[in-house]
Amino acid sequence: MEITPxxxxxxxxxxxxxxxxxxxLSMVDCKTTGTPLEARTKTSSIDSLLEDPSYYCGIVGALQYLTLTHPDLSFSINYVS
Structure with a gap:
């Protein structure tokens, strides 16, 4: 965290x-979006389990820490968690 007076x-x-x-995550060049998550987003059913769920949990945890300075991302990140 960078703190500037x-x-x-x-x-x-x-x-x-x-x-x-x-x-x-090799996502530096990905396109941005104005809305982190559209209203009424529907999830799709996943037919298979993740090979390494701890990798996914680590990504979500890192993103949750990011919500300290970006509370606008809180809903989307908690939705995927």
Missing amino acids: ITNGLHLSQSHYAVTILEQ
Whole structure:
């Protein structure tokens, strides 16, 4: 977490952390979207289990930590968790 003093308080940033997550997942060049998760998103049924659920849990956990400075992502990340 990067903390920068400003005139009326502190500015918290996790930009380096977010970029690190994207690099680890090979998603640096992916397209962005204005809405993290569309309203009334329906999940599809998964016919098979994940090979390594701990990998998925690690990604979701890293993204949950990112919500400290990006609360707009909270719903989407908790939805997939």
